[in-house]
Amino acid sequence: MSEFGRVLRVEARRSALLVAVPALAGAGVIAAWLSLVPGVAYWDNSVVALLNAVLLLGPVAAALSAWAAVRERNLDYLRDLTARSPATAALLDLLLLAAGALIAYTAVTAVVVTSTLARAGAGPLHPLGVPVGASALVLHVVAGYLAGRVAPRPATPVAVLALSWPWAMLREPGRSWLSLLPPPAFGRVALFTGLRPGVLADQLVWAAGLTAALVLAYAGWTNRRAFVAVPLAVALAVTAVATVRLASTGGRAVQAAPVAPACREWPLTVCVHPAQRAALPTLTAAAVPLAARLNGTPAGFTRVEQRPLTEPTVVAGGVATVHLDEELAPGYQTRAVRQIRDGLVTARACASPAAVRYRALVDAWLLGEPPPQAPATAAARRFGGWSEDRRRAWLRVHFAAYRDCALRASSFTGPAAGRHKGGKHGSGPSSA
Known part of the structure; x- marks a missing residue:
C-alpha cells in the first residue's frame, strides 16, 4: 500500500491535472451560469444548467485526457520494468484524470447550488440530477484517454475533440431520443413541469454501463485475459437496456409537476x-x-x-x-x-x-x-x-x-x- 500511495502522489503532480482542473472548472461555471434562468430559482432548471455545463466540459475533458494518454505513452517502457499488470498504469491515470474532472464538476455544482439557494429555489433537487452529469463527464474522460492509448498520435486529442464536440453541442432538445443520451441535451424546464426521474435514472445507468464496458474491454485487451468477458457482457447488456428505455421516451424528458403555490x-x-x-x-x-x-x-x-x-x-x-x-x-x-x-x-x-x-x-x-x-x-x-x-x-x-x-x-x-x-x-x- 505504501508503494501504491507513492505512485498516486507522483501521478497527481502531473501537469495534466494542474491544467485540467482549473480549466474545466472555469469553463463549466461559465456554461452553467449562462444556462440559469435570470430571476427564477427552479431546481429542475439548476439540474439542466449542470447538464448543459457537461455539454461543454465533456469534449474538453475528453481532449485533455487524450492528450495526457498520448504524452504518458512515452513512459510505458519504464512502467514495463515493474511487476505490475500492463493495465495498472492506465487505470491509475484514468483514476486521477476522472478525479480531477469530478473536482471541477463539484466546483460547478457548488456554484449552481449556492446560486439557487440564495434565490430561495423552488421544487426538489432530484437526487439523480447531479450524478447524471458526473457519470457523463467520467465517460468522456475514459473514452478520450483510451483513444489516446490506442492511437498515441499527436493528432488524437484534436480528433477526439472534433468527434465529441458535435455529439455534445449540436443536438436539439426534444427532437429525438438521441438528445437524451449522455451528455443529455435538455431545454429549459417550464414552470409547472419537471424532469422525469426515470429518464435521469436511465441516463445514469447508460453512462455507467458504457464506462465500465470501455474499461473492461481495455483491461482485457491489454492483459490478454478472457476473465473480463462476463462482466463486459453484463455492462454491455445494461447499456443496451438503458438505450431501449431512453428510445421508448421519444425524446420526452419532462412531465407535469403540480406544486404548492x-x-x-x-x-x-x-x-x-x-x-x-x-x-x-x-x-x-x-x-x-x-x-x-x-x-x-x-x-x-x-x-x-x-x-x-x-x-x-x-x-x-x-x-x-x-x-x-x-x-x-x-x-x-x-x-x-x-x-x-x-x-x-x-x-x-x-x-x-x-x-x-x-x-x-x-x-x-x-x-x-x-x-x-x-x-x-x-x-x-x-x-x-x-x-x-x-x-x-x-x-x-x-x-x-x-x-x-x-x-x-x-x-x-x-x-x-x-x-x-x-x-x-x-x-x-x-x-x-
Missing part, C-alpha cells in the same frame, strides 16, 4: 409558482386597482392565480388567472393585468368604430393608463370628468354592454350614468 393574502389573494415568489408584491400592487374597479360587477375577483402557459387565462368565480414571463422581464405585472382585462370580454371584435373607441376609453381607465388619443366626443368628455366612485357605479350598471362591446353614446348619459347609487356593492377591494 406561494401566496400573498392581502389585500388580494395572489398565488404564483414558488420559483417566482419574488413577483408577489409587484403583481399584487398592479392587480389591486383593477380588482377595486371591477368590484360589484360579474367579473369582480378577489384572487389571482398563475397558470401554466398551456391553460387559458380567464376571470370566473372571483378568480382571475394569469401567465407570467419565465424570466419576469420588466413590465411583467402590466402584461398580467392586461391578461385579466382581456379575460373580461366575450366579443373580441366590436360592431362599429364608435364601440371600439368606447371600449378603449373604459379599458384605459381599468388599467390606469392615459385615455386613448381619439377625437373628442361628448361621451369621452363626460366619462373623463367623472370621479372614480362614479365610474365604478357606472361600470356596475353597464358591465354587460362593456363585456359584449356594445357600448353606445347613450350608455354615458341618463340616470344610470349620472347617479352614483349609495353604498358599496359586492365584496373585495373597494379602493386602489
Whole structure:
C-alpha cells in the first residue's frame, strides 16, 4: 500500500491535472451560469444548467485526457520494468484524470447550488440530477484517454475533440431520443413541469454501463485475459437496456409537476409558482386597482392565480388567472393585468368604430393608463370628468354592454350614468 500511495502522489503532480482542473472548472461555471434562468430559482432548471455545463466540459475533458494518454505513452517502457499488470498504469491515470474532472464538476455544482439557494429555489433537487452529469463527464474522460492509448498520435486529442464536440453541442432538445443520451441535451424546464426521474435514472445507468464496458474491454485487451468477458457482457447488456428505455421516451424528458403555490393574502389573494415568489408584491400592487374597479360587477375577483402557459387565462368565480414571463422581464405585472382585462370580454371584435373607441376609453381607465388619443366626443368628455366612485357605479350598471362591446353614446348619459347609487356593492377591494 505504501508503494501504491507513492505512485498516486507522483501521478497527481502531473501537469495534466494542474491544467485540467482549473480549466474545466472555469469553463463549466461559465456554461452553467449562462444556462440559469435570470430571476427564477427552479431546481429542475439548476439540474439542466449542470447538464448543459457537461455539454461543454465533456469534449474538453475528453481532449485533455487524450492528450495526457498520448504524452504518458512515452513512459510505458519504464512502467514495463515493474511487476505490475500492463493495465495498472492506465487505470491509475484514468483514476486521477476522472478525479480531477469530478473536482471541477463539484466546483460547478457548488456554484449552481449556492446560486439557487440564495434565490430561495423552488421544487426538489432530484437526487439523480447531479450524478447524471458526473457519470457523463467520467465517460468522456475514459473514452478520450483510451483513444489516446490506442492511437498515441499527436493528432488524437484534436480528433477526439472534433468527434465529441458535435455529439455534445449540436443536438436539439426534444427532437429525438438521441438528445437524451449522455451528455443529455435538455431545454429549459417550464414552470409547472419537471424532469422525469426515470429518464435521469436511465441516463445514469447508460453512462455507467458504457464506462465500465470501455474499461473492461481495455483491461482485457491489454492483459490478454478472457476473465473480463462476463462482466463486459453484463455492462454491455445494461447499456443496451438503458438505450431501449431512453428510445421508448421519444425524446420526452419532462412531465407535469403540480406544486404548492406561494401566496400573498392581502389585500388580494395572489398565488404564483414558488420559483417566482419574488413577483408577489409587484403583481399584487398592479392587480389591486383593477380588482377595486371591477368590484360589484360579474367579473369582480378577489384572487389571482398563475397558470401554466398551456391553460387559458380567464376571470370566473372571483378568480382571475394569469401567465407570467419565465424570466419576469420588466413590465411583467402590466402584461398580467392586461391578461385579466382581456379575460373580461366575450366579443373580441366590436360592431362599429364608435364601440371600439368606447371600449378603449373604459379599458384605459381599468388599467390606469392615459385615455386613448381619439377625437373628442361628448361621451369621452363626460366619462373623463367623472370621479372614480362614479365610474365604478357606472361600470356596475353597464358591465354587460362593456363585456359584449356594445357600448353606445347613450350608455354615458341618463340616470344610470349620472347617479352614483349609495353604498358599496359586492365584496373585495373597494379602493386602489
